[in-house]
Amino acid sequence: MGKSSANLTWLGYTPSGRMLDVEIFPFSDIRRRSPPTKVRATHRYDFHMLLLVTAGAPRQIVDFEPVSCSPGSVLVLRPGQVHSFGEEIQWEGWLILFRSDFLPIASVVSDLLPGRMLDRMPDHLVLDERDFRATSEAIVTMAADARADAAPVEVVHALLRHQLCMLILRLDLLSGRQRTAATRHKPALKRFARFQELLEANFAGWHQVGPYTDALGCTQKSLNRATREAAGLSAKNCIARRIALEAKRLLAHTDRPVYLIAEGLGFDEATNFSKFFRANVGQPPAEFRAAFR
Template structure:
């Protein structure tokens, strides 16, 4: 299970919410599949409504009802057919937690095959970064996805030795992610997803994730990718509708929000950790990106 009810309450009562670790209950598995309704039996409503930052990936598949969940401070309207993809480090809240049910799939990040373990044909599609935060699937596709999830949940409860159960669940999870990648390609348009510009943008996003605190300029990323700033900006615009500069700024601002809301770091240390020499420059940047000052944002999340 995600964690025990009492530990969720302790974290929810803190002014700044700590990272939430993967703590399975029952079988010591590297992946867990269970209905959201089970969470109500293990935790308090306050703990469920709280905001957490996870150390592990999680998939949320809404099977009935509606809810508005928060992913990195942005509301996401969910209904039957919605699938949320949460990655380590993201900030998430179930919202009220009422009026809906669905499946939760939690797993250790290392449960997915490592680069050295995976056939090269699978590498482009197994990464969670290929998937959006929110997928909305039509009924037929959604039925195929929930069938796989239901099979995983049943197999996890079977009397199977861990030496067989772990690889079985691992292959099923990989199969699920492959299916989601296929469905996402179908919705987006496979030609666009596999275009040269899209691949360049994917490489750019990986570099941004690794270097956003140190590289604030488009030139640094273009140099690392061996392309011009103009071609990189064009690739970003085609993939997201935003310029490369805007993508970099949005990632820095997101990390600033995470640190301001979920740590006790003073603003000047947040600024320094994100590569700003002066806290005043950081405050100007943050207000431009977030529409409020860092101090105001902190106060809203106390």
């Protein structure tokens, strides 16, 4: 896998000694190969990770927030997110690591692209017993196929790509099933989804609500209605929360000076950034960074 600012090369897993574009392995592999301090460390990824808990009740940390898991929990971790396996590491589960460019980029229906499905999927899914069993079996099959020594690498790549797409399709169906049809088709929630896409692409430059309403072709009132219904926050607070999250990621996982972080996030002065960070996080940037050193 590619290196990120947090450098996950310590995972050191290559199925059957070959470099594949997707890696499938049990969490016990990490415990066996790495000291506990590294297992418990916080990392920022530049690839996707799907994590299925099969035994135990670990508390994962995703973007600095705790997520309580149990057998049947699926975490969907995306490039740029910050994650820790938590303090309790005596649990078991499956990890699937892959880069965005491993997924297909063309489809007759754009909403059926696996990448789009991952984008709209919640960070945490909880599967019932039947779905847990079916998902586990699919991952076990993928892991076994990745170790097929006799097969040419290009064939294994193609097989794993199709299997990964099927797994993402399955998880998308399961996450959709957990939403009612009425909720899924509410105009306000559709608007919030489009707002989130714009926010992810433009948060460093668009700090005010106006550019988003212009791009969406709606009023600030209707956008606020959508964000409050979907996230319980005003559009302005959603923007501030996303900027603050990126600032926390950069402070925790890079050595970039505060003034450069401020500049990269669209602040004209480092002092303005510091005021913003303190107001939204509750402590100065330097104090927050020190907590992760």
